[in-house]
Structure formats: structure tokens, C-alpha cells
Amino acid sequence: MGEVRTIMIRENITAPNDRRAEETRSMLTKKGVLFINVMSSPGSGKTTLLTALINRMKDRIRIAEMDVDITSTLDAQRVADATGVRAMQIHNGGLCHIDADMTSRALQEFSTDDLDLLILENIGNLVCPAEFDTGAHRNVMLLSIPEGDDKPLKYPLMFSVSDIVLITKTDTAAYFNFDMDAARQRILQLNPDAVILSVCAKTGEGLDALEALLMKEIERVKNAAGING
Amino acid sequence: MGEVRTIMIRENITAPNDRRAEETRSMLTKKGVLFINVMSSPGSGKTTLLTALINRMKDRIRIAEMDVDITSTLDAQRVADATGVRAMQIHNGGLCHIDADMTSRALQEFSTDDLDLLILENIGNLVCPAEFDTGAHRNVMLLSIPEGDDKPLKYPLMFSVSDIVLITKTDTAAYFNFDMDAARQRILQLNPDAVILSVCAKTGEGLDALEALLMKEIERVKNAAGING
Numbered sequence: 001m002g003e004v005r006t007i008m009i010r011e012n013i014t015a016p017n018d019r020r021a022e023e024t025r026s027m028l029t030k031k032g033v034l035f036i037n038v039m040s041s042p043g044s045g046k047t048t049l050l051t052a053l054i055n056r057m058k059d060r061i062r063i064a065e066m067d068v069d070i071t072s073t074l075d076a077q078r079v080a081d082a083t084g085v086r087a088m089q090i091h092n093g094g095l096c097h098i099d100a101d102m103t104s105r106a107l108q109e110f111s112t113d114d115l116d117l118l119i120l121e122n123i124g125n126l127v128c129p130a131e132f133d134t135g136a137h138r139n140v141m142l143l144s145i146p147e148g149d150d151k152p153l154k155y156p157l158m159f160s161v162s163d164i165v166l167i168t169k170t171d172t173a174a175y176f177n178f179d180m181d182a183a184r185q186r187i188l189q190l191n192p193d194a195v196i197l198s199v200c201a202k203t204g205e206g207l208d209a210l211e212a213l214l215m216k217e218i219e220r221v222k223n224a225a226g227i228n229g
Numbered sequence: 230m231g232e233v234r235t236i237m238i239r240e241n242i243t244a245p246n247d248r249r250a251e252e253t254r255s256m257l258t259k260k261g262v263l264f265i266n267v268m269s270s271p272g273s274g275k276t277t278l279l280t281a282l283i284n285r286m287k288d289r290i291r292i293a294e295m296d297v298d299i300t301s302t303l304d305a306q307r308v309a310d311a312t313g314v315r316a317m318q319i320h321n322g323g324l325c326h327i328d329a330d331m332t333s334r335a336l337q338e339f340s341t342d343d344l345d346l347l348i349l350e351n352i353g354n355l356v357c358p359a360e361f362d363t364g365a366h367r368n369v370m371l372l373s374i375p376e377g378d379d380k381p382l383k384y385p386l387m388f389s390v391s392d393i394v395l396i397t398k399t400d401t402a403a404y405f406n407f408d409m410d411a412a413r414q415r416i417l418q419l420n421p422d423a424v425i426l427s428v429c430a431k432t433g434e435g436l437d438a439l440e441a442l443l444m445k446e447i448e449r450v451k452n453a454a455g456i457n458g
Contacts, residue, residue: 123356
């Protein structure tokens with residue numbers, strides 16, 4: 001079998017992006033706002049899971065969400081309608097990702113002064129978003145059971161850059177041949193520090209653990225800002 | 230709610246790509262080889278469906294497959310092992326798509342003289358692959374039931390450029406809230422000429438219709454080449 005290699009064309013553009021991301025992160029750390037960047041394939045259940053999570057947490061902490069999509073305003077509207085928190089839709093003009101500059105420009109229009117948690121729901125894509133630091137403190141990714149346990153082998157960068165990996169739609173495990181142990185091993189081989197949680201927005205499985213994890217991360221940022229939570 | 234717009238950065242590179250794609254398409258038409266480009270989200274079931282399809286068709290027609298992935302050789306190996314047809318893995322070096330030049334270079338190493346059907350299994354991504362003509366005669370995309378019926382609204386270009394849309398994993402319809410009529414309407418609004426088929430590799434649903442459709446397309450290419458099938 002043959003093999004074709006091509007060069008990466010994006011390498012030279014990551015340095016300015018990384019500087020801009022660091023500015024955003026530092027600005028939000030100073031305010032004591034935890035910023036998470038949520039990524040996955042299309043249809044892994046980002047909006048559904050985030051809606052459930054926000055509804056559990058919104059009475060204890062102040063939350064806002066930014067949703068990236070090519071043209072539609074579905075997700076921001078769904079989140080705003082279902083949770084009542086502030087939501088903003090970012091249209092990225094057909095691009096396959098959002099970078100630090102787009103995030104930073106969006107944040108100029110979207111006040112972060114009154115927040116504890118800022119959520120960025122990235123565009124559904126396992127390739128491009130992984131290449132761009134958005135300025136988030138933590139990358140969170142979803143791998144849904146129907147997608148299969150081989151995804152870490154096929155999209156390794158995404159799993160390498162994600163601090164928290166959520167295995168979602170666990171209520172469908174009986175329907176699909178998904179080897180949870182194999183998936184965990186493949187993720188940890190790429191990213192030994194990854195925190196892996198099984199979650200399900202429908203049944204509520206794992207949401208307590210995810211909420212506790214995020215509360216701990218918020219506390220960490222508040223401590224870094226010298227704010228007592 | 231605010232809105233952020235950014236410019237497209239890829240427009241200037243599509244013209245040379247389109248010329249290169251036309252060369253590939255014309256070369257394959259002359260040989261009477263139907264070339265299809267199969268696209269979808271990660272985990273929609275491309276490899277499983279193509280394996281089932283090839284096994285049904287391989288005794289009647291000559292088939293080969295090219296699989297695009299970032300680093301792994303899983304898919305080409307799976308197809309070769311499960312079907313016995315010639316398969317080639319293309320590593321695209323971390324890019325989010327394959328373009329006409331990469332396809333053309335791969336075909337220099339992969340003879341198409343003895344074929345009736347050449348299948349390109351693209352990388353799992355609903356954004357980037359839609360922007361590049363690979364030289365295929367027909368774009369085929371999969372939308373799996375677990376991804377949800379709203380995907381045409383969120384990834385419109387992919388649905389606009391796909392001649393054939395396969396709604397897959399229909400055996401899981403009872404598990405997921407997927408409105409088939411809404412999905413069909415959204416697809417046809419973007420692409421009134423799209424052929425939409427419901428298929429399931431597990432149960433065999435729709436595979437007869439898909440096979441018949443491809444046989445008709447092969448005949449069309451053979452007629453254009455002046456070859457009597």
C-alpha cells in the first residue's frame with residue numbers, strides 16, 4: 001500500500017495566535033472567570049449537555065456562553081431559551097475553527113465582568129479547532145458513544161490538547177459496540193493527564209462529577225486572582 | 230445578542246484546485262471509472278457502510294478505495310481485510326481535508342486502469358472537505374441519526390455540494406429524536422437535486438437502492454467514455 005505525505009500549512013500562524021490567547025487567558029484569570037472551550041464532532045451533544053449543566057449550576061454561579069457556528073443561530077438561541085443565561089452567537093464566516101483573535105474580538109462585545117464561568121461552544125469538528133488556542137483555561141471535549149472507540153487513533157491532536165474528555169450519550173452503550181476500556185487507554189496514551197468522565201445529559205449520569213470538577217477549576221482561578229470564592 | 234463576522238481566507242486557492250480536479254475527473258471519465266468522494270462527520274459509519282457496499286458489488290464490478298486519515302492506517306486496512314479489494318491509505322499530514330492536488334498525486338501511485346468504481350473515503354469533517362473539489366464525479370455524504378436532524382442548518386455547504394445524501398444508522402431511530410421529514414426538507418432546501426436515501430449497514434436497509442444508484446452512475450460514465458458496460 002502506498003502513502004502520500006503533505007506538509008502542514010498552518011505552523012507559521014500559531015505563534016501570534018498563542019500570544020493573543022495568553023492575553024485573553026490572563027485577562028480572565030485576573031477577573032477570576034474560568035474560561036472553558038468545548039469541542040467535539042458535529043452532533044456529539046455539546047448543546048444538550050451544556051444546557052443541562054448550566055441549569056444545574058446557574059443558581060450557584062454566574063455563567064455565560066458563546067456559540068460558534070458557520071451561519072445558524074440555533075445553539076445560542078437554544079441555550080438562552082433553555083437556561084436564561086446570557087448567550088452570544090459567533091458566526092465565523094465558513095471557517096472550520098475559532099482562533100484567539102476571533103475569541104478576543106467577541107469578548108470585546110460581551111462583558112465578562114460579572115461572570116464565574118465563561119463557556120465557548122466551538123464548531124463541531126475534530127481537526128481544526130484542536131490547532132488553535134482560544135485563550136481558554138481548559139479544553140473540554142466530547143466523544144459520543146455512537147462515534148466509536150477508535151476516534152483517539154484517528155484524531156489524535158484533539159485528544160492530546162483536551163484537559164477533560166467527556167464520553168457522552170452513555171445511555172446508548174447497549175446499541176453500539178463501544179469498548180470503554182479501549183477508549184480510555186487510547187486517550188491516556190495520547191494524554192496521560194486527561195481527566196475522563198462518562199456523562200449523559202438524558203439520564204444525568206456523571207453530571208455531579210462534572211459539576212464538582214468545574215467548581216474546583218473555578219476555585220483555582222479565583223485563588224489565582226486573589227478572590228475568595 | 231452580538232455577532233462577529235470574519236473573512237474567508239480560502240477563496241483565492243480554489244481556482245487552481247478546480248482546474249486540477251477537472252483534470253482528474255476527465256482522466257477517469259475517459260477510462261470509464263466512476264469516482265465518488267464520500268464525506269461525513271467522524272464516526273458516521275463511512276468505513277462500515279463502504280465495506281458492506283463493496284462486498285455486495287465486488288463480484289460484478291472492479292472497485293478500489295482510497296482512505297484519508299491524519300496518521301492512522303485503520304480504515305484502509307479494515308476495508309482491505311474485510312473486502313479483499315485494493316485499498317490505499319493517504320496520510321494528509323494533519324490537514325482537515327484532501328484537495329484535488331493530493332488526490333491527483335495519490336492516483337499517480339494507484340493505478341485506475343482496471344477499475345469501474347473508485348471510492349475516496351474522506352477525513353471525518355463536515356466543514357473543510359466541502360470546500361475542495363477532489364475530482365470526483367459525485368459527492369456522497371453520510372448523516373447518521375445520532376448526529377441529529379439539525380445538521381443541514383449548521384453545516385450548509387456540505388449538504389449543498391453533496392449529490393447523494395445517505396441518512397445512516399437508521400436502526401437507532403427509536404433511540405434518538407431524529408425528525409426524518411424535517412431533515413429531508415432542510416437538505417432539499419439547500420440542494421433541491423440531492424438524492425436522499427435512508428441506509429443501514431447493520432440491517433441492510435437501503436443498500437439495494439444505493440447499489441442500483443451507483444450502477445446507474447457507472448453506466449453513465451461508461452457511456453460518456455464510449456464503453457458499453
